Amino acid sequence: MQELVGRLTALDPEAIETLKVISYFDTLLAGSVGVETLIRGAAVLSGAVAGHAVGDRLLRIAPDGERLPPSESADAASAWPSRPTGDGAFVWLERTGPAHANDAMVLERLALAVSVTTARRAPAGTGAVELAVSAAASADERGTAAARLRLDGRTVRAVALPPSAEPIPPGPTALIATARGLARAVLDADGVDVPEGVRAGIGTAGPPERLPESWTAALIALRLTSPLRPVVDARDLGGLLLVAEAADRSAEPHPDAIALERLDDRARAVLAAFEATGSLRAVAARLGMHHSTVQAKLDGLAVALGYDPREPEGRTRLALAETLAALARPGLGAE
Amino acid sequence: MTTTTTSRPPFDPELEAVLGALAEQVPPSITPEMIPFLRQSPIMGPVDELLAERGITRRDVSISGFQGAEIVVSVLAKEGRVGTGPGIYHTHGGGMIAGDRFAGVAGVAGIAEWIDRFDAVAVTVEYRLAPEFPDPFPVEDCYAGLVWTAEHAEELGIDPARLIIAGASAGGGLAAGVALLARDRGGPALAGQMLICPMLDDRDQTISTRQIDGVGVWDRTSNLTGWNALLGERRGGDDVSPYAAPARATDHTGLPPAFIDCGSAEVFRDEDVAYATSLWAAGVQAELHVWPGGFHGFDMMAPHAAISKAAPEARTNWVARIFGA
Numbered sequence: 001m002q003e004l005v006g007r008l009t010a011l012d013p014e015a016i017e018t019l020k021v022i023s024y025f026d027t028l029l030a031g032s033v034g035v036e037t038l039i040r041g042a043a044v045l046s047g048a049v050a051g052h053a054v055g056d057r058l059l060r061i062a063p064d065g066e067r068l069p070p071s072e073s074a075d076a077a078s079a080w081p082s083r084p085t086g087d088g089a090f091v092w093l094e095r096t097g098p099a100h101a102n103d104a105m106v107l108e109r110l111a112l113a114v115s116v117t118t119a120r121r122a123p124a125g126t127g128a129v130e131l132a133v134s135a136a137a138s139a140d141e142r143g144t145a146a147a148r149l150r151l152d153g154r155t156v157r158a159v160a161l162p163p164s165a166e167p168i169p170p171g172p173t174a175l176i177a178t179a180r181g182l183a184r185a186v187l188d189a190d191g192v193d194v195p196e197g198v199r200a201g202i203g204t205a206g207p208p209e210r211l212p213e214s215w216t217a218a219l220i221a222l223r224l225t226s227p228l229r230p231v232v233d234a235r236d237l238g239g240l241l242l243v244a245e246a247a248d249r250s251a252e253p254h255p256d257a258i259a260l261e262r263l264d265d266r267a268r269a270v271l272a273a274f275e276a277t278g279s280l281r282a283v284a285a286r287l288g289m290h291h292s293t294v295q296a297k298l299d300g301l302a303v304a305l306g307y308d309p310r311e312p313e314g315r316t317r318l319a320l321a322e323t324l325a326a327l328a329r330p331g332l333g334a335e
Numbered sequence: 336m337t338t339t340t341t342s343r344p345p346f347d348p349e350l351e352a353v354l355g356a357l358a359e360q361v362p363p364s365i366t367p368e369m370i371p372f373l374r375q376s377p378i379m380g381p382v383d384e385l386l387a388e389r390g391i392t393r394r395d396v397s398i399s400g401f402q403g404a405e406i407v408v409s410v411l412a413k414e415g416r417v418g419t420g421p422g423i424y425h426t427h428g429g430g431m432i433a434g435d436r437f438a439g440v441a442g443v444a445g446i447a448e449w450i451d452r453f454d455a456v457a458v459t460v461e462y463r464l465a466p467e468f469p470d471p472f473p474v475e476d477c478y479a480g481l482v483w484t485a486e487h488a489e490e491l492g493i494d495p496a497r498l499i500i501a502g503a504s505a506g507g508g509l510a511a512g513v514a515l516l517a518r519d520r521g522g523p524a525l526a527g528q529m530l531i532c533p534m535l536d537d538r539d540q541t542i543s544t545r546q547i548d549g550v551g552v553w554d555r556t557s558n559l560t561g562w563n564a565l566l567g568e569r570r571g572g573d574d575v576s577p578y579a580a581p582a583r584a585t586d587h588t589g590l591p592p593a594f595i596d597c598g599s600a601e602v603f604r605d606e607d608v609a610y611a612t613s614l615w616a617a618g619v620q621a622e623l624h625v626w627p628g629g630f631h632g633f634d635m636m637a638p639h640a641a642i643s644k645a646a647p648e649a650r651t652n653w654v655a656r657i658f659g660a
């Protein structure tokens with residue numbers, strides 16, 4: 001069978017989609033690989049030589065995974081398309097000829113992944129944010145981390161942002177590899193506002209020792225953000241937080257979420273408008289439809305969903321299904 | 336998050352990343368309807384180019400296969416080669432249902448490198464495939480090719496004392512079966528058997544087959560597709576010879592030294608480890624590598640990965656020792 005695979009495939013840098021680039025680096029991060037493996041990943045995904053410079057230490061890897069002799073100098077290396085990875089270090093791609101569609105994405109995700117890996121491996125003191133929110137760390141480790149971050153004794157909440165969010169709200173921050181991909185954590189003790197245009201999930205407030213729960217809630221909140229609702233505060237989710245945790249324990253999406261995802265865009269628009277307004281006439285006005293058309297559409301939807309969104313119980317069930325459907329999508333919420 | 340899957344060793348992160356990126360192109364489960372698709376991709380063009388790049392010439396010879404039918408073998412050697420040297424008899428992979436004699440020859444893990452490095456002559460056989468030609472066609476065609484190779488060793492420039500058999504996947508199973516046949520029929524002596532992630536056991540009873548079900552590469556379903564094509568209703572029953580499914584062998588004495596490798600996250604893991612154990616128990620020399628987190632054929636699918644560099648190196652190293660190079 002081995003040969004079949006070799007024949008069917010070869011990673012084709014021209015054919016790899018953006019999402020695959022993201023999940024490629026997320027998988028490597030989840031596996032706690034080293035910087036060299038990350039560089040190798042970038043070379044394979046781009047089909048170009050990739051490199052990493054830390055001071056005068058230069059690493060170059062070819063698309064076939066072989067190490068190449070270092071370039072002449074960091075200056076020469078930085079002439080290629082490059083991105084910083086912290087403390088003056090940077091990564092680059094040696095693309096000759098026109099850039100490929102994914103070059104920028106490969107470079108961005110490589111830089112993020114190298115930053116996270118470097119921070120994880122740095123001497124104690126630099127990984128404090130990751131420790132403070134980690135449920136895997138011991139209470140002692142978390143306490144020490146919180147003290148180093150000068151958060152001890154304060155009420156604090158974790159804020160989750162997409163990894164490339166700009167500008168980053170003030171507060172101790174780090175990129176963190178989660179089961180659903182990279183996210184930026186900001187620890188907030190001062191009640192700062194999330195900047196305009198930044199998508200964010202805000203975790204529950206509490207003492208620093210409860211930061212892991214706050215971080216979990218922040219990630220759930222981030223997954224429930226949407227273009228219409230870019231900031232979700234876990235405090236406003238109420239019992240939905242419990243529902244979300246239960247939903248994540250199940251391997252399969254809930255049938256109500258599946259039923260909702262099967263609907264076409266038009267039907268989804270009618271439902272969304274009805275949820276927002278609660279009246280047939282308002283839906284008709286908002287979507288420019290006749291109210292009898294809306295009526296017929298909702299009759300059909302009641303059949304497709306198996307419950308009537310116009311009934312009080314149906315409305316609750318629909319709202320819950322919307323949440324479950326959002327949670328069932330991969331990653332950390334729609335951009 | 337999942338609750339129903341049997342736990343299995345995790346994939347190596349670098350391999351898992353590739354698996355994710357290629358998920359749509361490489362379904363874990365191959366079903367019988369997919370056999371025509373697996374066979375359709377043309378392979379001759381690029382192979383000739385790849386051989387030419389390495390300065391390897393190819394000569395096709397028609398020989399007599401099982402029951403006297405005509406089959407083709409290709410003789411591969413460095414251009415302008417003279418004298419006598421080691422020989423490699425190759426049985427290709429493809430789940431018993433697909434692939435051709437060039438599969439695995441020119442790839443990264445292929446034997447082209449050994450032709451080059453050891454000035455060896457390789458003979459690779461176009462055995463007939465299941466389900467059109469079920470057992471014993473494949474293994475008997477392969478055996479016929481070995482007999483032809485040994486009989487023509489002098490003319491081919493092969494030192495008969497340094498002839499090995501090599502194959503990957505189904506080709507590894509066929510290589511092991513041919514080695515058993517050669518022993519039992521007093522056929523050609525083999526200096527070694529290189530069994531690369533070999534497909535040895537039709538019974539579908541191991542822990543590893545339960546672990547690799549719907550994940551990875553060449554999963555339990557695929558494996559049943561291959562064995563059912565080869566053995567039909569005999570699969571898993573009492574009427575299967577050790578030449579078809581070498582895991583069925585009960586006598587391992589007098590077999591050639593073996594190299595066996597596999598990944599820890601593939602269906603063939605347990606049968607491959609068991610085969611090595613049986614060889615040792617019978618006093619046969621064997622080298623076994625279980626690459627952690629490897630799925631089936633990982634070094635072909637993700638040749639850049641760190642463990643994909645290590646696996647072929649270990650093979651070449653063994654070949655060098657067997658050839659006394």
